[in-house]
Amino acid sequence: MRGLLKTFVVEDDPEQLATLKKIITNHIMINDFDMTLALATDTAQTLLDYVSANTDTEGLYFLDIEYAGQQLNGLELASKIREQDVNAKIVFVSTHAEMAFLTFERRIEPLDFIVKDLGQEAVKAKVEKDIRIAYERYNKQGVANKAMFSYSKGGQLFNLPLAQVLFIETGTSRNKLVLHLTDRIVQYNGKISDETVAHPELFRVHKSFLVNPKMLVRVNKQDQLGYFANGETIDIAIRKMHDLLALIKQSQLPVKLN
Structure with a gap:
């Protein structure tokens, strides 16, 4: 098994940020996953600065689509994360369901797109499921990478x-x-x-x-x-x-x- 899978949250609504932090930390603790909530912030640039400074980061990222008054929106942030962290597991948590198609257009390849309007319990269940899926894939990926080397010719x-x-x-x-x-x-x-x-x-x-x-x-x-x-x-x-x-x-x- 590899090191800790780092989890990140960018949410500019203080109440929703606190809720996501609680869901994530509780689920990690209850299941005793080798994971950590490395950063939870209301500013997109803060996360981008972290990823840029830690180029070996492999993470699970919970992002919104829009950040009012900020230079970066969630799609731009996700694209920049993907450039730095090629194995990033990206989950959008947003009210903008109509923007989901743009994640495919920009080749972001998100793990999930959670619509906030589904209600707190449904959102909680989806976030927890995404944590489990990301954790399982992270560990399987580590085993595969250690065992095999691939190249194209x-x-x-x-x-x-x-x-x-x-x-x-x-x-x-x-x-x-x-x-x-x-x-x-x-x-x-x-x-x-x-x-x-x-x-x-x-x-x-x-x-x-x-x-x-x-x-x-x-x-x-x-x-x-x-x-x-x-x-x-x-x-x-x-x-x-x-x-x-x-x-x-x-x-x-x-x-x-x-």
Whole structure:
């Protein structure tokens, strides 16, 4: 199981904000979910600032459609969240049922659209159901990501065990990546920043290298190099060395350090 699933609420009506906070915190506590209500605010920009500052966030977001007097509306906020958190679970809670179609037009892919006019009990039931669905998907997604690595080449999707991945490096051409596996090397289209988000088990040791820490056999701190069993090496940026060593120690990986 992964870390806590963070939950966020943006609602500019104080009473409704308090109600959503209570529903969410109670449901998390009663079910003993590994979740937390990370932020509940009446200002859209506050949430956007949080997500922008915490680029590794994977969350469940409860948003309204309209925020009176604010620069961002809920649709714009959701679109910006989706850019930062590609796995975001977004739920709209709004009186503007007629706006639901816009969430599809803008490719926001919401988990749910809850109409406030349904009444407090119906809204409560839907919010609780969405929490359970988001939590289940979050944990299943974590298992899948840890077990498998996927890439697309020539219009075909390839899946392989993550344990076969040594590292990924940027290619010589724009938007080209080179995937180093235990038994072969594959070049495909992609961005290393996207792979960093899609595969949190991999660690960005350099602007050009994304490594599978479990496949390292040795790290030379002085020469700033990482070694693999097949003899390949990668450069490790000075500013990344401390974090990599901390990860190796925390995860108790059998990596030789010198």
